[in-house]
Amino acid sequence: MDYQQTIDYLYSRLPVFQNIGARAYKPGLHTTSAFCKLLGDPQSQFPSIHVGGTNGKGSTSHMLAAILQTAGYKVGLYTSPHLKSFTERIKINGNEVEEDFIVKFTHDNLSNIDRLSPSFFEVTVAMAFSYFAESKVDIAVIEVGMGGRFDSTNIIEPIISVITNVSYDHTQYLGDTLEKIAFEKGGIIKFKTPVVISEYQSETSGVFEEIARDKETHLLYASDQFRVRDTSLTDGKLLLSITDTISEEIKYKDLCLDLTGEYQYKNICGVLASVEILRSKGYVVSVKDIYDALSRVVELTGLKGRWQKLRSEPAVYCDTAHNEAGMSFTIPQFMSIEAKNKRFVIGFVSDKDITALLSLFPKGAEYYFTQPSNARALEASKLHVMASEFGLVGKEYDNVNSALENAVSDSKPGDAIYVGGSTFVVADLIDL
Numbered sequence: 001m002d003y004q005q006t007i008d009y010l011y012s013r014l015p016v017f018q019n020i021g022a023r024a025y026k027p028g029l030h031t032t033s034a035f036c037k038l039l040g041d042p043q044s045q046f047p048s049i050h051v052g053g054t055n056g057k058g059s060t061s062h063m064l065a066a067i068l069q070t071a072g073y074k075v076g077l078y079t080s081p082h083l084k085s086f087t088e089r090i091k092i093n094g095n096e097v098e099e100d101f102i103v104k105f106t107h108d109n110l111s112n113i114d115r116l117s118p119s120f121f122e123v124t125v126a127m128a129f130s131y132f133a134e135s136k137v138d139i140a141v142i143e144v145g146m147g148g149r150f151d152s153t154n155i156i157e158p159i160i161s162v163i164t165n166v167s168y169d170h171t172q173y174l175g176d177t178l179e180k181i182a183f184e185k186g187g188i189i190k191f192k193t194p195v196v197i198s199e200y201q202s203e204t205s206g207v208f209e210e211i212a213r214d215k216e217t218h219l220l221y222a223s224d225q226f227r228v229r230d231t232s233l234t235d236g237k238l239l240l241s242i243t244d245t246i247s248e249e250i251k252y253k254d255l256c257l258d259l260t261g262e263y264q265y266k267n268i269c270g271v272l273a274s275v276e277i278l279r280s281k282g283y284v285v286s287v288k289d290i291y292d293a294l295s296r297v298v299e300l301t302g303l304k305g306r307w308q309k310l311r312s313e314p315a316v317y318c319d320t321a322h323n324e325a326g327m328s329f330t331i332p333q334f335m336s337i338e339a340k341n342k343r344f345v346i347g348f349v350s351d352k353d354i355t356a357l358l359s360l361f362p363k364g365a366e367y368y369f370t371q372p373s374n375a376r377a378l379e380a381s382k383l384h385v386m387a388s389e390f391g392l393v394g395k396e397y398d399n400v401n402s403a404l405e406n407a408v409s410d411s412k413p414g415d416a417i418y419v420g421g422s423t424f425v426v427a428d429l430i431d432l
Helices: 003-013 017-024 030-038 057-070 099-108 110-116 120-135 178-188 202-214 264-280 287-294 297-301 324-335 380-388 400-410 423-427
Strands: 048-052 075-078 090-092 139-143 160-163 195-197 219-221 226-234 237-244 250-257 308-311 315-318 342-346 366-369 394-396 416-420
Touching: 003 099, 003 120, 030 110, 030 120, 048 057, 048 178, 057 075, 057 139, 057 160, 057 264, 057 287, 057 297, 075 120, 090 120, 099 110, 099 120, 160 178, 160 264, 178 202, 195 202, 195 264, 202 219, 226 250, 226 264, 237 264, 250 264, 250 287, 264 287, 287 297, 324 416, 342 400, 366 380, 366 400, 380 394, 400 416, 416 423
Parallel strands: 048 139, 048 160, 075 139, 160 195, 195 219, 315 416, 342 366, 342 416, 366 394
Antiparallel strands: 075 090, 226 237, 237 250, 308 315
16 A cells, blocks of 8 residues: 555544544543554653643643754654644654655554554554654653543653643533543543643642542642733734742743744643653753744644634634634634724534534624535534524635635735634645
């Protein structure tokens, strides 16, 4: 098989969650553990940082990888899902995994795949661990796929566990209360392994603290250690300062982030708290490394789709926020932009309750209802009907790029367009 045949095989042979949803969801670690055991347990051959949470885990993972990479380490980075190419999931120092490795790994493991019947995600996780071990990375940053306790990535024994926050998403799998979801997220907390919680939340703190006690480990709320202040958007980058919450001393003055979504205010404290722990473990990361890395995360890691400006005149922004907590940041940020008229190109998946999301959108804007090419897509016509119940008025389009093309055509130079609703809507953009 060549590369394209290999990718076609993986998608056709294995259950893929992003395509079929619940039928591909395999809670439990048995298959991943068995698969990796046959590979020589590659996940135990390098130190790792495990990053979970409802929102911000992708941005947090990329920021940590960028900082360690700038500090001179060879850094593996595993994230999901990909937006454009499968190779985006597995990177070393920002470079995507070679297609030849994917072909060889798959070919060499056809019998294991037949024997174990893993999901697409389980194979991808095992592939990433093998690639990092074979490449002898100094450290790897591993993003949780969904939940934590039964996520395939949870067979690692990290040196730090990071949980960004907890909000409602994937409730049919993780539970219908924040406490239940926190219990699943908290499953990545390991015995005597420090854990950073980026954002203190009263509803979930008791859950995390109980797990930490059981695991005999130290739990740190980053929001209790650091506070963000003096924020502004300057020259297309987010400028902020970080103070110590106890001394009120400024720890980082005029820190410049190229990830400009306002939700990064929540993520950055967790990143910096994790760096402090890494330093205590002997990793050499200078203040200069932090400043340099955070100003060019996109360049260093290839991160896409996080509050990304695609063009000007009219301004077009896209964001992969896809739940209430995430979009409660992105929509107000978009509405704060100075523009004569605002337009929204939105689409969603069908197996998610989007009523809370639709309530966040302003009634006075123009809407271009669309659907991602993903098999789980909510049809644009159905979205149109649902949105009308919230007073959202617009037209429907059968694909994302057609919707955006019409939104741009209808716009004048001083207008602004938001593209989002689902990760898969952003993934369909030709110009991403």
